[in-house]
Amino acid sequence: xxxxxxxxxxxxxxxxxxxxxxxxxxxxxxxxxxxxxxxxxxxxxxxxxxxxxxxxxxxxxxxxxxxxxxxxxxxxxxxxxxxxxxxxxxxxxxxxxxxxxxxxxxxxxxxxxxxxxxxxxxxxxxxxxxxxxxxxxxxxxxxxxxxxxxxxxxxxxxxxxxxxxxxxxxxxxxxxx
Amino acid sequence: xxxxxxxxxxxxxxxxxxxxxxxxxxxxxxxxxxxxxxxxxxxxxxxxxxxxxxxxxxxxxxxxxxxxxxxxxxxxxxxxxxxxxxxxxxxxxxxxxxxxxxxxxxxxxxxxxxxxxxxxxxxxxxxxxxxxxxxxxxxxxxxxxxxxxxxxxxxxxxxxxxxxxxxxxxxxxxxxxxxxxxxxxxxxxxxxxxxxxxxxxxxxxxxxxxxxxxxxxxxxxxxxxxxxxxxxxxxxxxxxxxxxxxxxxxxxxxxxxxxxxxxxxxxxxxxxxxxxxxxxxxxxxxxxxxxxxxxxxxxxxxxxxxxxxxxxxxxxxxxxxxxxxxxxxxxxxxxxxxxxxxxxxxxxxxxxxxxxxxxxxxxxxxxxxxxxxxxxxxxxxxxxxxxxxxxxxxxxxxxxxxxxxxxxxxxxxxxxxxxxx
Numbered sequence: 081x082x083x084x085x086x087x088x089x090x091x092x093x094x095x096x097x098x099x100x101x102x103x104x105x106x107x108x109x110x111x112x113x114x115x116x117x118x119x120x121x122x123x124x125x126x127x128x129x130x131x132x133x134x135x136x137x138x139x140x141x142x143x144x145x146x147x148x149x150x151x152x153x154x155x156x157x158x159x160x161x162x163x164x165x166x167x168x169x170x171x172x173x174x175x176x177x178x179x180x181x182x183x184x185x186x187x188x189x190x191x192x193x194x195x196x197x198x199x200x201x202x203x204x205x206x207x208x209x210x211x212x213x214x215x216x217x218x219x220x221x222x223x224x225x226x227x228x229x230x231x232x233x234x235x236x237x238x239x240x241x242x243x244x245x246x247x248x249x250x251x252x253x254x255x256x257x
Numbered sequence: 258x259x260x261x262x263x264x265x266x267x268x269x270x271x272x273x274x275x276x277x278x279x280x281x282x283x284x285x286x287x288x289x290x291x292x293x294x295x296x297x298x299x300x301x302x303x304x305x306x307x308x309x310x311x312x313x314x315x316x317x318x319x320x321x322x323x324x325x326x327x328x329x330x331x332x333x334x335x336x337x338x339x340x341x342x343x344x345x346x347x348x349x350x351x352x353x354x355x356x357x358x359x360x361x362x363x364x365x366x367x368x369x370x371x372x373x374x375x376x377x378x379x380x381x382x383x384x385x386x387x388x389x390x391x392x393x394x395x396x397x398x399x400x401x402x403x404x405x406x407x408x409x410x411x412x413x414x415x416x417x418x419x420x421x422x423x424x425x426x427x428x429x430x431x432x433x434x435x436x437x438x439x440x441x442x443x444x445x446x447x448x449x450x451x452x453x454x455x456x457x458x459x460x461x462x463x464x465x466x467x468x469x470x471x472x473x474x475x476x477x478x479x480x481x482x483x484x485x486x487x488x489x490x491x492x493x494x495x496x497x498x499x500x501x502x503x504x505x506x507x508x509x510x511x512x513x514x515x516x517x518x519x520x521x522x523x524x525x526x527x528x529x530x531x532x533x534x535x536x537x538x539x540x541x542x543x544x545x546x547x548x549x550x551x552x553x554x555x556x557x558x559x560x561x562x563x564x565x566x567x568x569x570x571x572x573x574x575x576x577x578x579x580x581x582x583x584x585x586x587x588x589x590x591x592x593x594x595x596x597x598x599x600x601x602x603x604x605x606x607x608x609x610x611x612x613x614x615x616x617x618x619x620x621x622x623x624x625x626x627x628x629x630x631x632x633x634x635x636x637x638x639x640x641x642x643x644x645x646x647x648x649x650x651x652x653x654x655x656x657x658x659x660x661x662x663x664x665x666x667x668x669x670x671x672x673x674x675x676x677x678x
Binding site for chain 2: 082083110111113139140141142143145148162168171175193194195197198199202220221222223230231
């Protein structure tokens with residue numbers, strides 16, 4: 081992101097380096113923005129600290145998404161959930177990345193930011209990553225009866241043939257609550 | 258839909274063994290729930306919803322007790338297509354996101370790609386992009402405000418303002434060839450120079466539009482009925498709004514001043530003077546007023562730029578990223594090779610990831626691009642402003658009346674193409 085101050089980056093780097101051990105948090109700077117690679121075990125604590133600590137105060141969750149690194153990384157680190165945080169006091173931004181394998185559940189941040197509700201559902205819908213503690217972990221964009229997770233790298237762009245969807249719409253008829 | 262209410266004499270009981278799943282029964286009444294509420298489906302095709310959105314609302318009389326939006330009807334898999342298309346081809350996808358003001362989405366994508374590749378675009382291209390960006394913002398706010406009037410019953414405002422949207426569409430057609438899906442600019446600069454009458458057309462727009470905007474305001478702003486239907490409705494406080502990820506006019510109506518143009522300037526926004534209008538309680542009335550005032554500020558920006566468009570090249574000088582001029586391609590050797598490489602092999606991006614954002618009419622539209630060094634991105638994620646603030650819709654609507662739901666949905670400016678993406 082353009083317009084971020086390097087001295088703020090250094091300040092937050094030092095602060096976080098003291099608070100979180102290197103085993104669960106690996107900090108680097110990438111094209112001007114601080115990237116915090118967190119382990120799943122401490123990701124919720126890190127996000128809570130970033131939101132509530134007096135010098136950090138990253139009170140806005142700007143973006144929540146995931147990337148699939150199939151065949152580029154070991155299977156235990158296949159998915160990476162990416163969070164973009166912004167502080168309204170300093171206008172500083174930080175990127176947090178959490179690695180997860182297939183089937184691993186990532187702690188939800190809905191309790192910290194209400195706006196994480198739908199983006200986490202979208203990540204579940206399109207990638208299959210479940211978030212533990214989410215109030216309603218269901219598909220959001222794709223139809224409810226859809227099979228497969230479209231944005232994964234092993235899901236073809238052309239689709240896998242969706243005749244089963246048409247039958248269910250015509251015959252089933254009842255709207256789910 | 259299967260008729261599950263057997264009080265009004267359905268032929269067979271749905272749980273019985275002789276009930277055929279293949280039979281479709283017409284619903285003659287709305288479905289009644291166990292707690293006595295009535296479930297109504299403000300279905301995907303509905304004249305009051307803007308685009309293809311569905312809301313399932315549970316009513317007690319006319320008061321909404323629970324509301325649940327269902328989205329995904331216009332999902333067009335842009336993020337999956339982003340992994341196949343090149344950086345200039347994905348521009349076509351961005352047209353169709355917020356289809357009401359498509360040059361803004363184009364510009365948001367292009368500046369993200371240019372920052373990722375580290376290109377410095379010449380001043381002439383930046384000035385023209387800024388002018389078109391602001392005129393598109395006016396066009397989007399024209400739609401939002403006038404359609405809010407239409408949803409409440411005041412149809413005349415739309416007819417007054419639409420003529421000016423038509424004027425802007427004519428300018429876009431002369432510049433890019435298309436009125437709606439403009440595919441404006443390319444990586445490295447503009448695709449072609451502005452036409453000869455551009456400054457004259459824009460100045461005519463700037464001369465005529467404020468007069469009609471004053472007439473439009475006179476119809477609605479001090480109108481007793483409009484005030485009663487919009488003041489205090491759908492109010493939200495700043496802290497909840499920031500927690501939901503609100504940006505854009507909806508956030509500024511709550512009183513918090515955040516605009517990407519001032520916080521992280523891009524294009525020529527650090528060289529022009531403009532103000533950011535801010536509201537007080539985030540209600541429908543405040544959003545209407547904030548968008549109205551933003552139109553005046555956009556006109557102020559265009560006035561500062563239209564007479565001083567700098568001369569010079571319209572594309573960056575590096576032919577690894579932008580096509581060389583056609584006369585050189587036909588005459589000289591290196592330009593021919595560069596043209597061939599760009600068209601056949603695409604623009605190669607440096608490996609890595611990057612996030613950049615721009616202020617579109619609804620707020621902050623960001624692009625998170627992950628590249629492994631090739632002609633297409635490895636992953637593109639679009640941070641769509643509508644998606645983040647539409648989550649708060651149940652909270653805004655519950656406890657109010659159906660008539661208020663229509664006003665709130667209309668003032669939030671939810672564009673279905675951007676929401677589903």
